[in-house]
Amino acid sequence: MNISIIGTGYVGLVTGVCLASKGHRVTCVDIDVAKVDAINTGRAPIHEEGLPDLLTQYAGRTLTATTDLLSAVRGSDITFIATGTPFDGKVIDLKFVKQVSEQIGAALATKHGYHVVVVKSTVVPGTTDDVVKPLLEKHSGKRAGRDFGVGMNPEFLSEGVAIEDFMKPDRIVLGGMDDRSIDLLGQVYASFDDSVPRLRTNNRTAEMIKYASNAYQATCISFANEIGNLCASLGGIDALDVMAGVHLMKELSPTVKDAGSSSQDAAAKPRRVRAGITSFLSPGCGFGGSCFPKDVKALIAHGQAKGVAMPLLESVIEINRHQPIKAVDLLERRLGTLMGKRVAVLGLAFKPGTDDMRESPSIPIVKELLDRGAAVQAFDPIATAEARKIFNGKLTYAESLEQVIERADGILLVTRWPEFKRLPELLARHNATAAFVDGRRLIDRNAIPGYAGIGLGL
């Protein structure tokens, strides 16, 4: 199929390269000329595993990028909207979605044949039918349902493993205003594994599935953190053991009861369980990123605007606001005071595998450490350049893990970078006396003398 994708950020670009790799001809559209040029020359504008390889294979062949939205839409059968939907504190800001809907409408005005426009951005229920569809009709002079179709196809990829998530999704939600729209959208995914559930539904439900999924995951994290904080203060209980026990309930791990009986069963386990993340029940220093904080707040605001109280999700956000500070408190208790102490912060990105700093828990953590008088040096394998834009020289950056731990009085692990697993050996060699706090529970609690961690305490 000929596909155009408007907005070439994490979602648009990953969708573009993956669909090109599935045999489609894809045109990516962005207003950012630097991004367009990078894609056309096969350079990845974002850090994402597997992206450079796919760009090298498909850029300039079946994947091209352009700033010319009109030609891209006219030359395609289906158009995905993948622009950002920031939250302004009250409502999600639809200005980018509206802008491109108007432009797509204008392109459809002079295009022959049926076309489907699909919203892939995360938008509150009702946006596709009540905002996007009327704009398309107004600017094309055509009628939705007769001349063109409108669909909603939420994206569930997770940064750092975005390519893998897109290529092997756990579900494909095909929202549409009618069967014809859904059928064409379904064709985009025709060559995806047959075993992946396809859910055909209306646009509003598709929009809500996305928010409910993110809200559910965020709720699990705040639940794990609330229980973890209680475990830490009761003493003698490790929240990791507790969550491992909770996670074994058959509703959460349907394959666990068979695990180990054959390698086939183990392979059938969901990827996140195999990775040991235990279905978003890992306590830590809070969730960050471009999605959970924004989407949960947007859903709360949307509910409240409709007169529906949202106390559970409000608590999810409130717990998450305090959680980064719990890690700082723990380090302060280990050191007695943070005033004048040299503190090493390990990891700045909101999660491993990305240089994305949006809403990263490292931001309130560094601020709190500085406020309490610590001198902060940080190390992140790839996010330093992004971090510099945020912290404006208030901390120093080390070149390596060895360097950052060498002279530290206290060490706070903030991001689950796999390379930090070398810490026990490195600390024994380079700095055996530093106070260590594991804000992500990455390291075995028995591997470092004096180990302290979220969900465990001192």
Ligand SMILES: NC(=O)c1ccc[n+]([C@@H]2O[C@H](COP(=O)([O-])OP(=O)(O)OC[C@H]3O[C@@H](n4cnc5c(N)ncnc54)[C@H](O)[C@@H]3O)[C@@H](O)[C@H]2O)c1
């Ligand atoms: N990042 C994720 O992991 C993720 C996962 C699932 C869903 N989402 C949702 O997908 C949407 C996009 O997220 P993202 O992280 O890819 O955003 P992003 O900010 O990385 O990318 C958005 C892109 O849209 C471009 N853009 C803005 N206005 C434009 C216009 N008029 N014409 C063409 N391009 C334009 C921007 O230049 C930018 O490159 C959001 O609604 C987000 O909530 C994100």
Ligand SMILES: O=c1ccn([C@@H]2O[C@H](COP(=O)(O)OP(=O)(O)O[C@H]3O[C@H](CO)[C@@H](O)[C@H](O)[C@H]3O)[C@@H](O)[C@H]2O)c(=O)[nH]1
């Ligand atoms: O048990 C857990 C799991 C995650 N996190 C934190 O939660 C945040 C988000 O992590 P993750 O979900 O892995 O990354 P995202 O890229 O934000 O992906 C989420 O947000 C995307 C955008 O909507 C969705 O598409 C994905 O399905 C959803 O997992 C990070 O700060 C993690 O450290 C925890 O604290 N505990």
